[in-house]
Amino acid sequence: MKIFIAFEGFCESFDISSDQTVQAIKLMIKDYFNIPLSEDKQGRQYLDLIYAGAILKDSWILADVGISVSSTIKCVVKEEDKPVLYIYNVVTQEKVPIEGSISLLATKVSLLKTLVTLKCGLPNSVYCFRTPEGREMYDCNTLNDYQLDIGSTLRLDVWDGWKEFLTGCLLGNKHIVQRFLSDEDSVLKYQKRVALYVAAFFGHLELTAWILKQGVSSYEAVGVHPYREWCQETHHPDITKCPVHAAAEAGQLIILKAFVNYSVLCLQCQNPEGKIPLNVCIKHKHKDCVQYLVTKMWSVVSYPNFSLPMKIYIKLKQWLLRAQNHIPTLKWFNQATVFRTRVGDTVIVDGFTKTKMTSKARIKAAGNKNYKLPNLTDQTPHEKNSCPLTVTKENQKLIKLKLPPL
Structure with missing residues (x-):
């Protein structure tokens, strides 16, 4: 043929x-x-x-x-x-491919974190990378410093005890998030900012509304874990990104509307590159979000006797908030109050302290672990003298169990 x-x-x-x-x-x-x-x-x-x-x-x-x-x-x-690298996400247990050319291996680890954050929706301050041999990778080094081959699989590890908490954030389950919140006040505030960022990226409206009621702002930067507050020189630039930027990157229109209704200050919130949410939506080509933000940016705030353009109104609100935040500093005459870490707090420095980002699970046990149920075979002296097979109603009233002390 x-x-x-x-x-x-x-x-x-x-x-x-x-x-x-x-x-x-x-x-x-x-x-x-x-x-x-x-x-x-x-x-x-x-x-x-x-x-x-x-x-x-x-x-x-x-x-x-x-x-x-x-x-x-x-x-x-x-x-x-073929993908240059693969990232194994411990939280979702998924293998994420990273596309690109071989030149990606010559870039810094911080750039890889930026790419992974756009894919998985987790702030880069909650995780770290590990080589196939288990070595922790630091942002200031390049990928070639760790002798990686094309097609290698890196492990994404999170803070110890955070795996269940982040799983609840990714699912948008408010009850799981509440259950695995930290007992430390400083860590608790950081966890709420992280939860709002993740909820904004994936569009979980119920979780977003609950966190906003807790006092967390959409224009507040996620920041770093309290254990790393003294390591400013090694911080990733994206730690200043806010939940509203995550919603703009993912094109979550409903979340953007919720943020604007809660506070219009998020309209002028800038990311590390100096871009507001409107610029971020334009960059990622989210047409519906761009139309909504343009309408809000050029709207007018009306009062009984006068009206203000939205941009001027936002500037006045920002000036008022800066003045209010400056009052406590003048009141106590102590510039050192801006630091939240105190003597005795945990401080983690890359390469010097034992890492706490190994994805260890955190299990909250209900009740007291030392509590023991009473032995039902224990009897009072009156019971020992009586026959257990011939117990009358009068003897039943005298039976008393030995309960643990309150």
Whole structure:
């Protein structure tokens, strides 16, 4: 049976049998046209045969798909890039591919964190990366410093005791989040900011509304864990990102509306690059969000006797808040009050202290672990003298159990 193969402007005839597979024809075409096909860690080149607009699979037989004599089959060479790295997320137990060129390995770990945050929705201050050998990776180093190969799998670890809490945030389950909140006041405030960021990214409205009622603002930066407040030089630039920026990046229109209704100050909140939520939505091409934010930005705030443009109104509110926050500092005459860490608090420094980001689980046990139920076989002296098989109603009133002291 004679068929024609169209390849890059050429059309050549081939004599084949009707019981040949597509894979066998591909080998014939490769040898005839001297097509260099390759497959390595970076990607692969392969042939595709197209007939009547459909791609033929390698295991198909020509006669079974209705290819007759003098039919023309189109042949194309395709390239497929393999992911440079894989990230194993301990929280979701998923393997996230990171696309790009080999030049990504020459960049810093901080850039990889930025890419992963856009994919998984977790603030970069709650997790760290580990090499396949288990070494912790620091933001200031490049990926090549850890001798990574193309296609390597990195492990994403979170703070100890946070795995269950972050799972609740990703699911938008308010009850799970409440159950695994920290007992430390400073860590508790940080967890609420993290929960609002994650809820904004994934569009969990119920969790967002609950956290806003707790006093957390959408224009408040997530920041870093209290254990790392003294490590400003090694902080990632994205720690100043706010929940409203996460909602803008993900295109969560309902969350943006909730944030604006709660406080219009989020309209002028700037990210590390100096962009407001409107610019972020334009960058990520979220048309509905752009239309809504433009309408709000150019609206007017009306009062009984006068009206103010939204931009001027926001500037007045920001000036008022700065003045209110400045009052406690003047009252106590102590500039050191801006530091929240105190003597005896835990401080973690990269490379010097034992890490606390190993994704260890935190289990809250109900009740007192030392509590023991009373032994029901214990009897009073009156019971020991009586026969257990002949207990009257009067004796039952005298039976007393030994309860643990309150």
